[in-house]
Amino acid sequence: MVPKQKKAADTAIRGRPIRGRLKALTRLAGVAAGPRDPVFTLYRTLLAYGAVAILILLAGAAEFIYFEPFGKPAGITVHIAGVYRYDPTTHKTLGPDQRTFTRSDSFAAVVDWSGLPDSITVQAIWYDAFQNVVGGVGPGRPSELSADTVIPAKVAEGLKYHLPGQYIFAVERLDGNLPVEVLGRRIVLVER
């Protein structure tokens, strides 16, 4: 029987018992001398892919953490009065605060910058359903932006109408040039 032979080889060389490291080496030699299963080549290749996959996912996690740094939020919020229909010729808003618009509607967010401390740098950005930036003001200190209370969402370049889907309006606090926190946010839907 194979196991018995293996045991005999492990326990004695020229009648002497094998102990310690030598025993481990003998076992290793036994493994190496055995028939090589080609499935293990596949297994090892897959392990290498898995290692690369882990690196990619770690890089992704690092990217996420870089743009979404953990840490205490500044505890500041901005007051967004609402999102209204907008007249581009008069630069004024119309009607009540709305959550949905049609593709041909012009609309704008109204921000009250006065509640923010002037020690921070902020920007306000409109993102369309495809994550394109379609309007905004800043970056700057809140006092520098105080004249820009009405921030319209523009129609993406080359298009006649807004793209349908979710539009995000975000007032972001910047650290250096990097947005690190959303101080206020409104989501509106542009219907098909």
Added chain:
Amino acid sequence: MPGLATLIAANPRPRQRPTRYVVAILVAAVLVVVMIANSVLDFAYFDTIPGRTSLYGLLAVALVALATYVGVRAFDRDPKTRARHLVRAGVLLGLAALLWLLFSDVFLFAGSAGPGVAVACTLACVPTTAFGLFVVRRLDRNEKEPWRLVLVAAAWGAIVATSLVVWGESLWEAVAVRTLVPGPGLDASRAFSAGLLEELGKGTAVLLLFLVMRNEFDDVVDGIVYGAAVGLGFNFMESIAYMTNIYAVLSPEGAGGVAAGFQWYARQVLGLFMGHATYTALIGAGIGIARQLPSRRRKVIAIVMGFLAAIAAHFSWDAWLSFFPIESSLLGLVEVHLRTVLMTGPFTAGVVVLLVLGLRNESAALADQLRKEAALGGGTVLPQEVAILTSPWKRWRERMRAVDRGNVRAYFTLARLQAAQLDLAMERWHRERQEIDTPLEAEDELRRQILKLRGQAAF
């Protein structure tokens, strides 16, 4: 009659193996619960359009499950009733596909793109996906997988996997857009959502095939074939969704047709193999390798590694696509191709490496088993047939010679004989590696079948 001890010794089974059917039933039960909860919760809380589709599409999902059950049962029946069961399974699958397309059409796109566009997009994707499935099935040059299972895999990818991800992705998206800073962080979060949820949804289908259809799931090659088939099914449904959606978005701008056409090219030509098919093939490869590993710990590691590779491949595409911007000029056409080759190409190459290694192992093992079978002298495999059976090209040439000698029927009879001989070699290989469930009698039955086929082929 051999004694029981002899039979057990010749047909060794690892003890304490978890009953894989129980695992499969558990996975299926979890799937059903997730899917129903998914659809109801999405409908109740988000009321997204895909959520509504998912809820009404549950009937289509149930039909796919029933078709799979009937199809699997067909293998336990005698050949006379098997055909009837397979026809039933085929009809159920066809109904499910039609129903699903109807739901997608009515609830997703009919209001915007219109049913005509939805039908046109579907028709445009059918030949390319069919071509993809044809190529993928042919990859297994030694023992092609049955069409019915390849189609079931594709249907699971198209209907069940797409339904599974709706709730998860809707919930993730709802939380992410309300909490994260829009920009690269949110993009990375979305990429994690797509990679994790879509690959888990698709991978479950491959895992179920592995648990239920072990006899048709031999090794890494089969895993790649089934995985890619699931991916092609998913890609089929996703292509239709993107094409009709982009048509609806850009048709008021007068660019709907061109945009839908570009989506078709990007997903059904350029990304046919370098996309979902590659990702799910990596999962299939992991499961296929696990199929032949002796220890349970390594099996689990192999399956997890396959999933991780697929998730990472999918994630990298979604997260880092913006690093390869496409210019709106003629150069953009070159850039589109380069982007796919550079970003997904390495993963597709990884699948090809596993496939080539797997085919080499399989061919060597089959050649060895065919030689051993020929040495038994039972007439199932003749010594001079070994070289022919191990080469697809020589097998085909031999079948063509049979046509010259007889008629077209002789071609198919010889094809069945060759397939049965390779089945026997595969069965012997698994038994030698102690990784088989079927009793030894099944092998003897296969031998009887071969001798019968040999008689019909008049050799």
